[in-house]
Amino acid sequence: MESFTFRHTTQKPLAGTKAQAITGVVASGNLEVLLERVLPADQCTIEIATPVVGYGDVWEAVAADFVARTQPGGLRIAINDGGARPDTVSLRLAQGARLMEGGR
Amino acid sequence: MTDWRKQRTARDERIAAGRAHASGKVVRHEAVVELLEAVLRPGDRVCLEGDNQKQADCLARGLGACDPGKVHDLHMVQSGIVLPEHLDVFETGIARRLDYSYSGPQGARIAKMLYGGQIELGAVHTYLELFARYFIDLTPNVALIAGVSADRAGNLYTGPNTEDTPTVVEATAFKNGVVIAQVNQIVDTVPRVDIPGDRIDFVVEADKPFYVEPLFTRDPAAVTETQILMAMMAIKGIYAEYGIRRLNHGIGFGTAAIELLLPTFAEKLGLKGKIATNWALNPHPTLIPAIESGFVEQVHCFGSEVGMDRYIAARPDIFFTGADGSLRSNRAFCQTAGLYACDLFIGSTLQIDLQGHSSTVTTNRVAGFGGAPNMGSDPHGRRHPSDTWMKAGREAGGTGDPALRRGRKLVVQLVETFGDGLVPAFVEHLDALELAKKIGLELAPVMVYADDVTHIVTEEGIANLLLCRDADEREQAIRGVAGYTEVGRGRDRAKVEALRARGIVRRPEDLGIEPLDADRSLLAARSIKDLVHWSGGLYEPPARFRNW
Amino acid sequence: MSLSWYEASARQRVAALLDAGSFEEFVGPEQRAMSPHLPLFDLPRAFDDGIVVGRGRLDGRAVYLAAQEGRFMGGAFGEVHGAKLVGLLRAALTETPDAVLILFDTGGVRLQEANAGETAIAETMRAIADLRRAGIPVVGLVGGRAGCFGGGGLIAGTCSRLAVSEGGRISVSGPEVIETNKGAEEFDSKDRALVWRTMGGKHRRLTGGADVFCDDTVAAFRAAALDLVGRAPAFDLATLEAEQARLEARIARFGDCRDATAIWARLGVNDPAGVPALSAADFDGLVAGLEGTTHDAR
Numbered sequence: 001m002e003s004f005t006f007r008h009t010t011q012k013p014l015a016g017t018k019a020q021a022i023t024g025v026v027a028s029g030n031l032e033v034l035l036e037r038v039l040p041a042d043q044c045t046i047e048i049a050t051p052v053v054g055y056g057d058v059w060e061a062v063a064a065d066f067v068a069r070t071q072p073g074g075l076r077i078a079i080n081d082g083g084a085r086p087d088t089v090s091l092r093l094a095q096g097a098r099l100m101e102g103g104r
Numbered sequence: 105m106t107d108w109r110k111q112r113t114a115r116d117e118r119i120a121a122g123r124a125h126a127s128g129k130v131v132r133h134e135a136v137v138e139l140l141e142a143v144l145r146p147g148d149r150v151c152l153e154g155d156n157q158k159q160a161d162c163l164a165r166g167l168g169a170c171d172p173g174k175v176h177d178l179h180m181v182q183s184g185i186v187l188p189e190h191l192d193v194f195e196t197g198i199a200r201r202l203d204y205s206y207s208g209p210q211g212a213r214i215a216k217m218l219y220g221g222q223i224e225l226g227a228v229h230t231y232l233e234l235f236a237r238y239f240i241d242l243t244p245n246v247a248l249i250a251g252v253s254a255d256r257a258g259n260l261y262t263g264p265n266t267e268d269t270p271t272v273v274e275a276t277a278f279k280n281g282v283v284i285a286q287v288n289q290i291v292d293t294v295p296r297v298d299i300p301g302d303r304i305d306f307v308v309e310a311d312k313p314f315y316v317e318p319l320f321t322r323d324p325a326a327v328t329e330t331q332i333l334m335a336m337m338a339i340k341g342i343y344a345e346y347g348i349r350r351l352n353h354g355i356g357f358g359t360a361a362i363e364l365l366l367p368t369f370a371e372k373l374g375l376k377g378k379i380a381t382n383w384a385l386n387p388h389p390t391l392i393p394a395i396e397s398g399f400v401e402q403v404h405c406f407g408s409e410v411g412m413d414r415y416i417a418a419r420p421d422i423f424f425t426g427a428d429g430s431l432r433s434n435r436a437f438c439q440t441a442g443l444y445a446c447d448l449f450i451g452s453t454l455q456i457d458l459q460g461h462s463s464t465v466t467t468n469r470v471a472g473f474g475g476a477p478n479m480g481s482d483p484h485g486r487r488h489p490s491d492t493w494m495k496a497g498r499e500a501g502g503t504g505d506p507a508l509r510r511g512r513k514l515v516v517q518l519v520e521t522f523g524d525g526l527v528p529a530f531v532e533h534l535d536a537l538e539l540a541k542k543i544g545l546e547l548a549p550v551m552v553y554a555d556d557v558t559h560i561v562t563e564e565g566i567a568n569l570l571l572c573r574d575a576d577e578r579e580q581a582i583r584g585v586a587g588y589t590e591v592g593r594g595r596d597r598a599k600v601e602a603l604r605a606r607g608i609v610r611r612p613e614d615l616g617i618e619p620l621d622a623d624r625s626l627l628a629a630r631s632i633k634d635l636v637h638w639s640g641g642l643y644e645p646p647a648r649f650r651n652w
Numbered sequence: 653m654s655l656s657w658y659e660a661s662a663r664q665r666v667a668a669l670l671d672a673g674s675f676e677e678f679v680g681p682e683q684r685a686m687s688p689h690l691p692l693f694d695l696p697r698a699f700d701d702g703i704v705v706g707r708g709r710l711d712g713r714a715v716y717l718a719a720q721e722g723r724f725m726g727g728a729f730g731e732v733h734g735a736k737l738v739g740l741l742r743a744a745l746t747e748t749p750d751a752v753l754i755l756f757d758t759g760g761v762r763l764q765e766a767n768a769g770e771t772a773i774a775e776t777m778r779a780i781a782d783l784r785r786a787g788i789p790v791v792g793l794v795g796g797r798a799g800c801f802g803g804g805g806l807i808a809g810t811c812s813r814l815a816v817s818e819g820g821r822i823s824v825s826g827p828e829v830i831e832t833n834k835g836a837e838e839f840d841s842k843d844r845a846l847v848w849r850t851m852g853g854k855h856r857r858l859t860g861g862a863d864v865f866c867d868d869t870v871a872a873f874r875a876a877a878l879d880l881v882g883r884a885p886a887f888d889l890a891t892l893e894a895e896q897a898r899l900e901a902r903i904a905r906f907g908d909c910r911d912a913t914a915i916w917a918r919l920g921v922n923d924p925a926g927v928p929a930l931s932a933a934d935f936d937g938l939v940a941g942l943e944g945t946t947h948d949a950r
Contacts, residue, residue: 027723085522086588647845
C-alpha cells in the first residue's frame with residue numbers, strides 16, 4: 001500500500017452546504033471518495049490510499065487538475081483506491097464534488 | 105514438346121491416391137490421416153482453413169497426426185492461426201513456412217517459435233492481401249476447409265459462417281489444387297449450395313461439429329462509464345458532424361458502447377436515419393437494439409456470430425441471407441466493402457505513438473492484423489464521392505488545385521488512455537519496432553499507419569488530425585488527448601489550448617457533453633438478457649454469456 | 653428505465669428502497685471503521701468495510717436494515733463488517749422496529765479475516781433467531797452480483813422470508829468451490845446457464861427456498877419487501893417441524909434428479925427448458941399453477 005496527502009489552497013469555497021458525501025466503491029479498477037466539509041473555506045486536502053505503488057506523480061497531477069477546475073474549498077477528501085485509472089479518479093472526484101454542491 | 109498440363113496431371117494423381125480412402129467423395133473421419141498422407145506432397149502450399157471464427161479442426165487434428173516422414177515442409181497459407189494444432193505442425197516438421205493474417209490467442213506462441221526459428225515466416229498480411237496473394241503467388245496446392253453439411257456429390261453448405269471458404273476454394277479448385285472439406289454431416293440435399301460440388305474433391309464427415317469462437321459478443325454489463333463517455337463524444341463529435349452512414353466498427357467495448365447508445369443518446373440528438381445506417385460488420389449482438397429501433401438499414405457480414413442465427417434469419421431486410429433463410433457471410437467481399445464502400449472505420453488499439461501510428465503487438469506477442477488495416481486505411485483507388493468523404497478531404501487540405509482534391513476515409517482510433525493494469529496506450533515508441541528488431545521482421549507490424557488515422561478519441565477528448573498542418577501540431581494534438589500518461593503529461597499546455605481554440609482538440613464540454621452524464625442508464629441494453637429481450641427471444645447467447 | 657438492483661451499489665439500493673430521505677446510517681463512513689486486517693495483506697480498505705447499516709422507513713413503517721456491497725471484497729464478511737451487522741440486529745431487538753431487512757450481496761467469509769467472519773455468521777444467525785422469536789420479521793433480499801453464498805447462504809436460511817431476482821443466487825458452496833472439489837464434470841462453473849438454473853432465483857423460488865421472485869429493479873424489491881414483511885410466519889416449534897417435514901419430503905421427491913430441469917418437470921412444469929427465459933410476470937403465473945411451492949415452513 002502507498003499513501004499520499006496533497007494540500008491545496010483554493011480561491012473559493014465549494015458551493016453548497018452538504019456536510020458529507022461518499023461515492024464509488026472500492027473494487028478492481030474503481031475507488032471510493034469520501035468528502036467532508038470540515039476545513040477552512042480556502043483549504044482542501046486530498047488523502048489517498050492505494051495498493052498500486054509508483055504512481056505518486058500521476059495522483060499529484062490528477063489532484064491538482066481537480067482542485068484547479070473545481071475549487072473545492074473547505075473539503076477534506078479521502079480516497080480508498082482499488083487500482084483505478086486516472087480518468088476514473090477524475091470522474092469520481094467530479095461526482096463527489098457535485099454531490100457536495102447539492103446535486104442537480 | 106512442352107508439357108502444359110503438369111499441374112493437372114499431378115492433381116489427378118493426388119485425387120486418385122485419395123480415392124483409395126474414400127467412397128466416392130466421402131471419407132470417414134477415421135480415415136483422415138490416410139487421406140491426407142495420400143494427397144499431400146512435401147513442400148505443398150496448404151490452406152488449413154483457420155478463419156477468424158470457424159475452424160476446420162477435424163482436419164487440423166488429422167494433419168497434426170500425419171507421419172512427418174511422409175508429409176513435411178509444408179508451406180501454410182491461411183488467414184487465422186487460432187488452434188494449438190495450427191502451430192503443432194511446425195514443431196513436428198510437418199510444416200516449415202507460414203504466411204498468415206491473424207493469430208489472436210496464439211500470438212505469444214508464434215512470437216516464441218519465430219524467435220526460436222521453428223517457423224520460417226513469409227509475412228503477416230491483412231486479410232485482403234493474403235486473399236489477393238492466393239491468386240498470384242500463394243495459390244494453395246491443397247485446401248482443407250470446413251462447412252456445416254455436404255451431399256455426396258460434394259455440394260457444400262457452409263452455414264452462416266461462410267467466411268473465407270469461397271475465396272480459398274476459388275483459388276485452389278481453379279488452379280489444379282485439391283479441396284477437402286470437413287462437414288458436420290453428410291445429407292441428401294444441402295439447405296443451399298454455397299460451393300458447387302465440382303469444386304470439392306473430398307468430403308470428410310467430422311467426429312464433432314467444427315469449432316466457432318464467439319468473438320464478437322460483448323456483454324453490455326461490462327461497458328464502463330468511461331467507454332460511454334467516449335461513445336457519446338464519437339457520436340456527437342464525429343458521426344453527427346460528418347453524417348456518417350456507411351461504416352465498420354471494431355470489436356472492442358468502446359464501439360459496443362456506441363452501438364448501444366444509438367437508440368438512446370443518438371436518437372435524442374435526432375440522428376436516426378442520418379448516421380449508422382449501412383454497415384460492414386459481423387452480426388454483433390450489441391447492434392440488436394439499434395436494428396430493432398430502426399437505425400440500421402442493412403448489414404453485410406464477414407462471418408456470423410454464435411447465437412445470432414435465428415435473429416438474422418428473422419431479419420432478411422437487414423442481413424444478407426440465402427434462399428434457405430440463413431445468413432450468407434463472405435470475408436473477402438465484406439473486407440472489400442469495408443475498404444471501399446465505408447466512409448468510416450473506428451476501432452481501438454493497444455499503443456499509439458506521437459505521430460499516430462498504432463499497433464496491437466507487444467514485445468512478446470505477434471497477434472497479426474486481421475481486417476483492421478484494410479478497413480482502417482484510406483483507399484487511394486476510391487472514386488465515388490460522398491458528403492462525409494468530401495468533407496474529410498476538405499479538412500485534410502493540401503496543396504494543388506482544389507478541384508482535383510480527393511476525399512478522405514475517416515479512420516478513428518477509440519482508445520482509453522490507460523489499458524488494463526494501468527498500461528499507457530500512448531507511448532513514445534511502439535513495442536512493434538522492438539519486436540521487429542528482435543525477430544528480424546523487415547516491416548514492423550503496424551496496425552494503422554499515422555497517415556491513415558484521422559481522429560483519436562479518448563476519455564479526455566477528440567483530436568482531429570486532419571486539421572493539423574505540421575508534425576508539431578499533430579504531436580501536440582495527440583498529447584492533448586493522452587490524459588495522464590507520460591505522453592499526455594508531457595504536453596505543451598499553451599499549444600494544446602491553441603489547438604483547442606481551432607477545434608483540433610475538443611473536450612467533452614466543447615461538444616456540450618457533461619462527463620457526469622456518462623451513465624450506464626444511457627445504454628439501450630445493460631446485459632445480455634436485455635439483448636435477448638430486444639431480439640424478441642430470437643438471440644440465443646452461448647451459455648458462458650448467460651446469467652439466468 | 654428503473655434502477656437495476658443488480659447494478660446499484662449498496663448505498664443506492666438503500667436510498668431507493670426506503671421512503672425518500674428517511675435513512676439514518678449507523679457507524680457511517682466518516683467514522684472510518686475499517687478492517688484492521690486488510691492492510692497486513694496489502695489490500696485496500698473501505699470506509700464502511702463493505703456494509704451499510706442503519707434505520708429508516710418503508711412505506712411509513714420503521715425498519716432496521718443492512719446492505720452489503722458485493723463489489724468490495726465480494727461482499728464478504730470480515731470482522732468490522734460482521735460486527736456492524738450483528739450490532740444492528742441486537743439493537744433492533746431492543747428498539748423493536750416493525751421489521752429488519754438484510755440486503756444480501758456476499759460470497760461468504762473474507763479469507764483474510766476468516767475467524768472473525770465465521771464468528772459473525774454464527775452470531776448473526778443467533779441474533780436473527782432472537783428477533784424472530786420476539787415477533788420481528790427479518791426479510792432477506794437477494795439480487796446482487798455477488799449473490800448470497802457461503803455463510804450468507806446460511807444466514808439467508810434463517811430469515812423469515814426471502815425475495816430473490818434473476819441475478820441473485822443462493823447457495824452455501826459456490827460454483828467454483830464445487831468445481832474445485834468435485835471436478836468440472838460434476839459442476840462446470842463456467843457454464844453460467846447451469847449455475848443459474850441450479851442456484852438462481854427461479855430455482856430457489858420453485859423449490860421453496862425463496863418466497864418471492866421479482867424483477868431486477870429497486871421498485872420490485874421494495875414491493876416484495878413490503879409484501880413479505882406483512883406475512884412473516886411464526887417462529888415456533890410447529891414452524892420448525894413443518895420445515896423439517898418439508899425438507900424431508902423434498903429430498904425424497906427430487907433426490908435422484910440430475911439437473912434442475914428434471915426437478916421442474918417433476919414439479920409439473922410443462923416446458924422446463926423454457927423456464928429460464930420467462931419474465932417475472934410469466935414466471936409468477938407458472939408458480940401459481942404449481943402445488944407446494946408456497947409454504948409457511950422455515
